[in-house]
Amino acid sequence: MKLSLRGEYALRALIVLGLNYHEHVVPIQVISEQQNIPKRFLEQILGDLKSVGIVESKRGVAGGYRLRMAPDHITLAAVIRHIEGPLAPVSCVSVRFYERCSCPDEAKCGIRSIMKEVRDAIAALLEKYTVAQLCERVRKLQGENLNPLDYII
Amino acid sequence: MKLSLRGEYALRALIVLGLNYHEHVVPIQVISEQQNIPKRFLEQILGDLKSVGIVESKRGVAGGYRLRMAPDHITLAAVIRHIEGPLAPVSCVSVRFYERCSCPDEAKCGIRSIMKEVRDAIAALLEKYTVAQLCERVRKLQGENLNPLDYII
DNA sequence: TTTAATGCTTAGTAATATAATAAACTAAAT
DNA sequence: ATTTAGTTTATTATATTACTAAGCATTAAA
Secondary structure, eight states: OOOOHHHHHHHHHHHHHHHTTTSOOBOHHHHHHHHTOOHHHHHHHHHHHHHTTSEEEEOSTTOEEEESSOGGGOBHHHHHHHHHOOSSSSGGGOSSSOOOOSSSOGGGOHHHHHHHHHHHHHHHHHHHOBHHHHHHHHHHHHOTTSOGGGOOO | OOOOHHHHHHHHHHHHHHHTTTSOOBOHHHHHHHHTOOHHHHHHHHHHHHHTTSEEEEOSTTOEEEESSOGGGOBHHHHHHHHHOOSSSSGGGOSSSOOOOSSSOGGGOHHHHHHHHHHHHHHHHHHHOBHHHHHHHHHHHHOTTSOGGGOOO
16 A cells, blocks of 8 residues: 555545534635645545545535545545555455456465455554544644644644 | 565565575576566566675576575565565655655654554564565465475465 | 576666646536 | 636646566586
């Protein structure tokens, strides 16, 4: 598993939306400026998250994005799988993105059997952590009494 | 951490060399045919492993490659770090390939603190496993009594 | 001392992925 | 009607991946 900028931006945007979960919708512009993410690029990323039902949008004046699910129901695994693809280091050990690799017999492949352990370790962590926990960490790290829109992620 | 074909080929080649550790040198040609790895590409990869002292070569007639270190001294972490780069999902949590990322304050970055756990989980496994253990798995999976050059990896 | 089998070195390339940018459109609120 | 904001579809620059090509250098054996 490798987190590209695209994936990092997605997580940062979700934290902003998570910290503002009970407030109004947050415009792309605001997320873009606060997090220093190119606006056009962020549009694509949020559109992508919308298509899987992680966020929802409101158009027009006073429009923007909000989470569509409670922050503690959005696992990092779900987000990263959708933005980046497989969590596994090789796709022949991926559960959701399985693809055959070049070895002749998977059942007898030594590399595969070790990479399976690596995948499981990664997946265990990323299935455990949610956007809510990410937000919690940000609050803990930066102090409880900040305004949601002042958090630096 | 993501294993590209290059990295997979490196591991497969090291298994072949590991299984033949006490024998003579193994020619690229043999590894290439047995493992179905493009020869020229494998030359590059083995040259790369040679430059870090993981394998050594003998030129000329009856030349080839052998491990330069005992198989149980070659961790998968060392191999993968050299072939693929950082084990960490983002390089701001990488121990050996650290690079600053785009967030304003790393100490307060929630993403970073979770990705650090992911890195540690991956590194723990890959530091633990060695080429010797990989070879052991191959032997276990395929039967003890095969000739080293008959193993299918 | 030649020759054939090997590794070594440098360069080039095609395909794909990454990280954007651009332009024009649609929807909603005032 | 106008302005704010999300939507859609292309386009582009750069980097990475997985090779491929060509020719040189070394060594053992005939």
